[in-house]
Amino acid sequence: MHDTDELRAWLIAMRTPGLGQGGLREALAAAGGRIDAVLARLYRQAATLGEGAAAWLDAPDEARLAADLAWLAEPGHRLLRCTEADFPPLLEAIPQPPAALFVAGDSGLLLHPQVAIVGARGASPAGLGHARSFARALALAGYTVTSGMADGIDGAAHEAALEVGAATIAVVGTGPDRVYPRKHHALAQRIAAQGALVSEFPPGTAARPDHFPRRNRIISGLALGTVVVEADLRSGSLITARLAAEQGREVFALPGSIANPLARGCHRLIRDGARLVEEPVEVAEALAPAARALGVELAERLARPDAPAPTRGGGWRDDPDYRRLLDALGHDPATLDELAQRSGLATAALSSMLLMLELEGGVAGLPGNRYQRLPG
């Protein structure tokens, strides 16, 4: 099956009215993961799927499909399907995972250990400051910051990660070609260029209120843990936190003054069992075992000869920065600061490179934020 034919089949299936990602997942499971078999089955069952589905399958909107394919053909754009080896295992593990994601940017980032930082749109200046300092510190600690690109806490977290030269992942509730809120147009472009912009909704999808809770399950599902910075009691961030807990992920909440209404949501989370955190290092340390387990799982995937390599990491061994890092590492344990001094590389770049080396088994992370080169 030709690549474009396969993509076209996915797009037809994903856009089939009433099928949904859950229905598509079921159909894929029944068809052994083959999208052409799924489509053949959908055509056979068209009558039972309802009028809308039958009409669409009978005469799909070719202009729409052409536009989808044109979006996917742009550089750095991709449909990341659950049938592919680099579909993020943490997202695969959630209840009702998406069948595929539209990605603009580096889809390999979705395999990185992530921390979701979310919170109020109308955050206080102090809350925005906390979002920035947590995002900055967690990015420098080697975590990729994932959020929803909303106004307030989300945007502050993305921006702070970008400012320290780290990648960041935005999961949006619109099509990947739309930006909501509009004021984040430039931010969306920077995220796609320096990180990844992700959506389960196809190009052209406008913002709809019911999209945001669905989007939230992907934010929490991609991440090892979710940090809520400021949230009132009706905030969507509480939904993200609840989903994270249901997905078995850690939930962290920043306390605040009892006089601050935007601390109410965080306090409710803490009462319900979320971890009260005052410092980013508490998040980094709490998630370290899960990050290591994720690394082991990915390393095992890489070791399987039939598994396609993640999109990032393959060419690193020939990279001059990578060679500078290995030279700087030598054969004794070294801290990030020492490596930065020896190699002249930025700590953000270093921590990202060290993570890839850890995943590939070339480097071991030691207590006290030290790293050691492994033999072989």
Added chain:
Amino acid sequence: MHDTDELRAWLIAMRTPGLGQGGLREALAAAGGRIDAVLARLYRQAATLGEGAAAWLDAPDEARLAADLAWLAEPGHRLLRCTEADFPPLLEAIPQPPAALFVAGDSGLLLHPQVAIVGARGASPAGLGHARSFARALALAGYTVTSGMADGIDGAAHEAALEVGAATIAVVGTGPDRVYPRKHHALAQRIAAQGALVSEFPPGTAARPDHFPRRNRIISGLALGTVVVEADLRSGSLITARLAAEQGREVFALPGSIANPLARGCHRLIRDGARLVEEPVEVAEALAPAARALGVELAERLARPDAPAPTRGGGWRDDPDYRRLLDALGHDPATLDELAQRSGLATAALSSMLLMLELEGGVAGLPGNRYQRLPG
């Protein structure tokens, strides 16, 4: 045994060097609670108690004892001994309870259901405001506010309780005749007049650093629960909270901004299991079952014919305010506000009177802060 002789025996025993309140308790237990038998035993064992004890028992400082007795002879002053029926049962239940307390003011208050409100001496203006609003609301809800009369949170809590016309209990780390800090001189006088000032240290005892942790166990031990408002990580309030937890009492902590160093202690308590509270009503509701259990225990004591009645409550039935309250109650459930309207009495006075009626079994507290007169 004449009253003054008995008090003198207590004072000699309490002031015996090296005996301590624990030693005195043991001696009392061995002597069937009779202080003259305790003293006889101490004289017999004087040699084994050490030089200081032997010297003191051989020739006690008569001027000191006379001063103690003179202090106790002043109106409203009392030595509340563990052998007396109105020694507070909650304090009796703690590890290493004091053998006796010097009390200036209404010692019957020590039987009231109490909430300890403690915190930093160098509290922020917001922290002082929280202490005041919690003290005010809990006093109006019928709890007596207990604290350490220290600068900052303690003083603010006492003052707020007094301002709404409620009683308050100060447990001090000096003799009951000394005031520390000095700026709280007027406050100490108001507390003794409108509440109770309590110490396990005899008159003349100066402030000593090791007295304050000992004092703290009495604050937490008198109260059904302890609320920590603001505290840094080295605050004595954390000791009070730890003692409260060890005594099986509830610990409450107010969260604060992660940028506020005085929230650190509260956050540590919350991580260690203290209940995060934003509103005084949460404290009042959490302690309501324990307050009811205390009321039942005291009512049972009162029902025992040989038990002396608590110092307060006896003469109430002849009090015109008390009759106005009973008239206002009628025979249907009524709220505090309704009773205030009908009787013209202040809510603070009403809640205190209702508590006494509840303890005596004349009134039942119902859900929704309503009260109902009971038959008989």
